[in-house]
Amino acid sequence: MEKPFEEKLKVMSREKFGKGIEILSCDELYALIGAYVNEKCDNHKKNDPKRKRAAYFSIEYLIGRLLESNLYNMGNLILTQKSLTDVGRSLSELNEIEDYAFGNGGLGRLAACFLDSAASNEIPLDGFGIRYKYGLFKQSFASDGSQQEHPDDWQTQGDPFGIKKEGECVQVNFADYSVKAVPYDYHVIGYNFKCINTLRLYECAAVNCHESDAARIYEYLYPDDSSWEGKRLRLRQQYFLVSAALQNIVARYGLEDIENKIKIQLNDTHPVIAIPELINLCVKQNMDFEDALSLSGKIFAYTNHTVMPEALEEWDCELLRQTIPQVYGIIQKINDMAIFQLRGQSDVDFNKCAIISDGKVKMANLACFVCSDINGVASLHTEILKERVLSHWYNIYPEKFSNKTNGITQRRWLGLSNAALTDFLCRLCGCDIIEETEKIEELLKFKDDEEVIKQLCEIKKINKKALCQHIKEKEGIELDPESVFFVQVKRIHEYKRQLLGIFLAVYFYLCFKEGRNKELPKMTFIFGGKAASSYKTAKSVIRFINNAAEVINSDESVKGKIKIVFCENYNVSYAQKIIPAADISMQLSLVGTEASGTGNMKFMMNGAVTLGTYDGANIEICEKAGQQNNYIFGMRADEVISRKESYRPKELYESNAVIKRLVDTLIDGTFGKENDFAHIYDSLLNTHDADRFMVLADLCDFITVATKAAADYKNKLDFGRKCLMNIGSSAYFSSDRTVREYAEEIWFK
Ligand code: 26V
Numbered sequence: 001m002e003k004p005f006e007e008k009l010k011v012m013s014r015e016k017f018g019k020g021i022e023i024l025s026c027d028e029l030y031a032l033i034g035a036y037v038n039e040k041c042d043n044h045k046k047n048d049p050k051r052k053r054a055a056y057f058s059i060e061y062l063i064g065r066l067l068e069s070n071l072y073n074m075g076n077l078i079l080t081q082k083s084l085t086d087v088g089r090s091l092s093e094l095n096e097i098e099d100y101a102f103g104n105g106g107l108g109r110l111a112a113c114f115l116d117s118a119a120s121n122e123i124p125l126d127g128f129g130i131r132y133k134y135g136l137f138k139q140s141f142a143s144d145g146s147q148q149e150h151p152d153d154w155q156t157q158g159d160p161f162g163i164k165k166e167g168e169c170v171q172v173n174f175a176d177y178s179v180k181a182v183p184y185d186y187h188v189i190g191y192n193f194k195c196i197n198t199l200r201l202y203e204c205a206a207v208n209c210h211e212s213d214a215a216r217i218y219e220y221l222y223p224d225d226s227s228w229e230g231k232r233l234r235l236r237q238q239y240f241l242v243s244a245a246l247q248n249i250v251a252r253y254g255l256e257d258i259e260n261k262i263k264i265q266l267n268d269t270h271p272v273i274a275i276p277e278l279i280n281l282c283v284k285q286n287m288d289f290e291d292a293l294s295l296s297g298k299i300f301a302y303t304n305h306t307v308m309p310e311a312l313e314e315w316d317c318e319l320l321r322q323t324i325p326q327v328y329g330i331i332q333k334i335n336d337m338a339i340f341q342l343r344g345q346s347d348v349d350f351n352k353c354a355i356i357s358d359g360k361v362k363m364a365n366l367a368c369f370v371c372s373d374i375n376g377v378a379s380l381h382t383e384i385l386k387e388r389v390l391s392h393w394y395n396i397y398p399e400k401f402s403n404k405t406n407g408i409t410q411r412r413w414l415g416l417s418n419a420a421l422t423d424f425l426c427r428l429c430g431c432d433i434i435e436e437t438e439k440i441e442e443l444l445k446f447k448d449d450e451e452v453i454k455q456l457c458e459i460k461k462i463n464k465k466a467l468c469q470h471i472k473e474k475e476g477i478e479l480d481p482e483s484v485f486f487v488q489v490k491r492i493h494e495y496k497r498q499l500l501g502i503f504l505a506v507y508f509y510l511c512f513k514e515g516r517n518k519e520l521p522k523m524t525f526i527f528g529g530k531a532a533s534s535y536k537t538a539k540s541v542i543r544f545i546n547n548a549a550e551v552i553n554s555d556e557s558v559k560g561k562i563k564i565v566f567c568e569n570y571n572v573s574y575a576q577k578i579i580p581a582a583d584i585s586m587q588l589s590l591v592g593t594e595a596s597g598t599g600n601m602k603f604m605m606n607g608a609v610t611l612g613t614y615d616g617a618n619i620e621i622c623e624k625a626g627q628q629n630n631y632i633f634g635m636r637a638d639e640v641i642s643r644k645e646s647y648r649p650k651e652l653y654e655s656n657a658v659i660k661r662l663v664d665t666l667i668d669g670t671f672g673k674e675n676d677f678a679h680i681y682d683s684l685l686n687t688h689d690a691d692r693f694m695v696l697a698d699l700c701d702f703i704t705v706a707t708k709a710a711a712d713y714k715n716k717l718d719f720g721r722k723c724l725m726n727i728g729s730s731a732y733f734s735s736d737r738t739v740r741e742y743a744e745e746i747w748f749k
Contacts, residue, residue, distance in 0.1 A: 060103035137149040
């Protein structure tokens, strides 16, 4: 008989630390719970060794905290909280423990959601990645409002969930030295303990090089959306990951019949170097090159996550030849094979398909030539891939292409972060909504039930109060939970157009100050997100928002009407507090630039309306929840393309007083010294590719539609109904649905 849970913890505390739980330090308490979780997983049923598995290769995993999510999925969260209370302790003592933040943004968060969903749906999917010494930098703001970056030393409180696998180390060879890949395994626990998969993260140790060479390989997560510095190190990281993972996989399954034992999903181009590396491993075991190439074609599938041309990876041939010569040799042979095969076909755009050209290896072309499947991450995105970005491949291999609209795990983004809403939905829908998420649609039956809408509003109000409390503690800013919360939280990037968000806040500020739009409700603008450390314009935008916030928050003439806050160090854990409290989710990317977005889905599921462009998954959100229940503005896809040619932002600025007034706040000293933000001002008006992301073209319609949204908020019932419609239509955006599609249509078809 298994000991009752409370007993088990007490016994483990004695065994491990020789003392009772009451007097454990916080780090020891964390270690105790981690040990408990791991032991419970080790005793859990093993996976079926004969079943085909899938592997996710990703350079990023943006996990967040594992403490609560592991206990939650095991069904032990409430019990743990209770047992700790009984001995005078609390999980909240562990609130300062760092997130696992091995990712920059959506791409890494998607990987974490997929692992959670796969385990929860008994899909045999294991993740492979790097155990970075430092995760995504921690952000603070200097007194002038500018972003400062600090190393994320996440292991200071220990890592009770990682299990070092000394016995499964492998060697990775570079031209100039070899290193050892040391795996750490993390149990990925399915909801209700459905099944347990593994996330394997590698550290790097020296074999025949300086410790410092090995240490550098896993030291930092590269901010993907920054400059191209440190290319060689980045290449080493990518190769290190895939070589280690493939060696482990080949050792586990053997090469014989391996295509029926494993399928590997490549998360963007970062791990695409796995293709020649697998061929390399096969050839070393005496397989013919052609057989190895055809085997690779059966094993690998590729997901594209961006349409931005500058983000499609290319590696210098010389760099490859110097760093991993044997792999470069294989890429050359694949290139020869591609030329040979494609030459026989008509309608092939040879130049665009070249794997090697201009002294560079085009990783997306390598992936498209070899992989069995190629997918985009939202409908519009996949169409753009087929028609533009990868059209040269779509013409040759239309059958390889499919869409897999992204999703989010409702366990973290509803169950864990919004327990009140989850409980309410479970009661209304008569089931565990986390388990049977499609039943969330039952909520739609209550769309005219005033009582239900009122209760939804009440839950939102409680979440807003909790967020206000948290923001007061963290940011020192007092917010009004009665005001309408406009939220824009995501990586800071020009294409995401945080400038539109802050211009809107400034617009309302000026209105209130000058006595216009008095009928609009009180407003709060919440921003959050990090800029790549080398990305000058993005960092200026942060400073601008912070400066505007300071002036506006302390202007007595608009007191009580509008507040702005930029949350410091926005991360997964902060998101779990902000999202359940949002009224209006701002998704402002220029149409055709945001592949999907996943924050948009989290807001929807938590009952915010979307104020956004017709881009990425916003389109599908509107299709499901109804256009009338969201606020769409700006140019559509065709309009962006037709206007881009002859776009003159300066003319808009000079002919439109509102635009001019707002843009001038960048240089007229309204928010700081004169010319303080001339860099942004010039990027909008004066550079050769001025206003690349067409902020000014969409600004006026944005203001109009946002004003409508704010005015609508005053009618609590009608606005609450829109929120209800969004929640009730959100089941499609569960990543359970997404991973099932990958499983059925790619991994195990
Ligand atoms: C974008 C850009 C834009 C131009 C400059 C350089 C640069 C570098 C990286 C990226 C994005 C890299 C891939 C990525 O993170 N994509 C995100 O993937 C999410 C999950 O599929 C998706 O929801 C986001 O829309 C997409 O940006």
